[in-house]
Amino acid sequence: MKKILITGGAGFIGSHVVRQFVTAYPNYHVFNLDALTYAGNLENLADIEAQNNYTFLKGDICDEDFINTLFETHQFQGVIHLAAESHVDRSIKDPLAFAKTNILGTMILLNAFKNLWQSNWEGKRFYHISTDEVYGSLGATGLFEESTAYDPNSPYSASKASSDHFVRAYGETYGLPYVISNCSNNYGAYQFPEKLIPLFINNIIQNQALPVYGDGNYTRDWLYVIDHALAIDLVFHKGNNHETYNIGGFNEWKNIDLVKLLCQQMDVKLNRTKGSSEALISYVKDRPGHDLRYAIDATKIQKELGWNPSVTFEEGLSKTIDWYLENTKWLDHITSGDYINYYKQQYS
Numbered sequence: 327m328k329k330i331l332i333t334g335g336a337g338f339i340g341s342h343v344v345r346q347f348v349t350a351y352p353n354y355h356v357f358n359l360d361a362l363t364y365a366g367n368l369e370n371l372a373d374i375e376a377q378n379n380y381t382f383l384k385g386d387i388c389d390e391d392f393i394n395t396l397f398e399t400h401q402f403q404g405v406i407h408l409a410a411e412s413h414v415d416r417s418i419k420d421p422l423a424f425a426k427t428n429i430l431g432t433m434i435l436l437n438a439f440k441n442l443w444q445s446n447w448e449g450k451r452f453y454h455i456s457t458d459e460v461y462g463s464l465g466a467t468g469l470f471e472e473s474t475a476y477d478p479n480s481p482y483s484a485s486k487a488s489s490d491h492f493v494r495a496y497g498e499t500y501g502l503p504y505v506i507s508n509c510s511n512n513y514g515a516y517q518f519p520e521k522l523i524p525l526f527i528n529n530i531i532q533n534q535a536l537p538v539y540g541d542g543n544y545t546r547d548w549l550y551v552i553d554h555a556l557a558i559d560l561v562f563h564k565g566n567n568h569e570t571y572n573i574g575g576f577n578e579w580k581n582i583d584l585v586k587l588l589c590q591q592m593d594v595k596l597n598r599t600k601g602s603s604e605a606l607i608s609y610v611k612d613r614p615g616h617d618l619r620y621a622i623d624a625t626k627i628q629k630e631l632g633w634n635p636s637v638t639f640e641e642g643l644s645k646t647i648d649w650y651l652e653n654t655k656w657l658d659h660i661t662s663g664d665y666i667n668y669y670k671q672q673y674s
């Protein structure tokens with residue numbers, strides 16, 4: 327059995343990747359390593375936790391001794407690295423936490439992988455999951471290509487950019503067989519309600535204000551999380567070593583237009599009067615260093631690996647809202663406790 331380590335598998339995207347690998351590859355044993363920070367939640371994996379090709383390991387990627395021992399014990403042939411601090415607003419409040427996990431944690435994993443396999447690279451792969459935010463901000467036109475120069479603006483994107491550079495450096499210096507993908511904004515089931523879409527779904531359910539930063543004219547390129555998980559499967563198996571793949575939905579939305587679409591769908595699903603959710607929109611103080619626009623050119627992964635998004639944004643958003651409306655217990659657990667303090671600090 328091939329042993330694969332997935333880091334951050336109890337988080338939003340990681341849980342979809344773990345589910346994809348555990349169910350599609352019975353010949354793999356999937357180890358999910360996660361520190362279970364505020365963003366990690368084993369409830370995200372309740373449906374697959376009993377599978378005999380799946381093991382959960384609680385641990386911190388910054389704990390060097392623990393990571394080295396883990397690699398020696400299990401001899402992982404493949405690593406898919408998603409563990410990270412992932413929220414821009416939190417990175418503005420606590421940038422050092424982002425440097426620690428995203429940069430140092432990635433280096434500790436790279437080192438453990440290098441020290442374990444030395445130069446015996448046949449059949450081995452280190453796959454680093456990154457973001458389009460490393461490219462910085464676009465103006466009104468243009469797309470991020472794989473060759474676009476890095477120009478990060480937030481502590482989050484700077485830490486991810488740095489980790490990408492270290493992955494490349496290990497490839498160049500030690501010959502470590504890596505692939506990197508840089509993906510646009512994801513949405514879907516199990517996303518922590520600090521990010522735009524689940525936060526606004528929860529607030530609409532609760533009849534609370536919808537805090538739109540600045541004038542709402544910021545643009546993001548949205549991808550349904552299951553399409554990202556399928557792209558990760560493809561890149562892990564078919565991508566070329568020492569290459570980067572951009573992943574995006576060809577699906578740009580200005581925040582305010584997205585929020586209005588969300589409000590319309592929520593009014594229908596909750597049987598509320600047309601316009602009642604939109605009335606909750608409240609323009610609030612802008613995020614410092616707010617990137618104007620992200621948009622991905624995903625031609626390379628389309629042409630070379632045959633990947634395409636499977637759902638339209640309207641369909642994906644509708645499925646996402648349905649999931650949150652059907653999983654109120656999950657949402658209630660997540661939005662109690664520390665979340666209340668986070669919300670007060672961020673939005674009051």
Ligand code: NAD
Binds near residue numbers: 333363365
């Ligand atoms: P998330 O915040 O939902 O999950 C992160 C997971 O990592 C959590 O389960 C958390 O417990 C775990 N973790 C954090 N620090 C850890 C540590 N020190 N050791 C072990 N585990 C730790 O994040 P997400 O949105 O699922 O993002 C996953 C990855 O994908 C990240 O690397 C992120 O940069 C990247 N990414 C995210 C998006 C997006 O839209 N969410 C887009 C592109 C790329």
Ligand code: TYD
Binds near residue numbers: 414415511538540546
């Ligand atoms: P977010 O989901 O935090 O993702 P990212 O910052 O990584 O793109 O935010 C998406 C967009 O929504 C971004 O332009 C910031 C904006 N936004 C708001 O207007 N209000 C909010 O409360 C949040 C969380 C985000």
